[in-house]
Amino acid sequence: MADAIAAINRIQSAAAQKTATQTKTQGLKLNQWTVAVTSFDSILARAQQRKGGADALTALLPSPPNPQYLQQLGDDRILAEMSKRVFCAGFSWKVIEAKWPEFETAFLGFNPDSLAFQPNEFWDALFANPRIVRNAAKILSVRDNASFVREIAKEHGSFGQFLSA
Structure with missing residues (x-):
């Protein structure tokens, strides 16, 4: 599982780099996967x-x-909202909403400091x-995002202060 997550992260990183310079959709071949990369300008147009x-x-944008x-906003609430968006993607948001109190419990209230240092056994139990x-990639995204939130908060005082800048 860790190898698959690492491969996905490499693909996303490479795709992000390509997106910055591309104006058309084209295939990006990485290992056994081909990833379509579309520039933001193309999507916006x-x-x-x-x-x-x-x-x-x-006028349609919030x-x-x-x-x-x-x-x-506390870092835990930002991580919770990020995680809710991840779990809703490709899934019924009504199911996620109904289960959200259990998510809050299972993910320790989405406290980034608590989650960032949980051992692999903690994450395995969540699977x-x-x-x-029980989507392993989505569950592991919480761990990765907890570390990300902590890094940004360390640099800016809190993730909320980073967002407000």
Whole structure:
């Protein structure tokens, strides 16, 4: 499992680097996988065309959050929200919402400091926990995101302060 996650991370990193310089979709061959990489400019142009122009698309977007609100968010709440988005992707959000209290318990309240240093046995137990969605890649993303949140918080005081900047 760790090898698969490491391979996915390498692909995502390479894809992100390619995305910065590409304007068209093209295949990126890495090991046995081919990853389609589309630049943001291409995605934006397509969205503007489908929604009736730049102004129409902008009107559909949510307002940016209040920076003071972001500063007050705890790192655990930010990690919880990131994780909820990950678990909802490709899955019924109603199921995730219904199970979310169990996620909060299983993931130690999404405390990044607690999660970042849990041993492999902790994560292995989550793979078999019937009270949450047992998708190994999504579960391990919580561990990786906990470390990410901790790194950003260490540099900026909190993840919320980073987001509000």
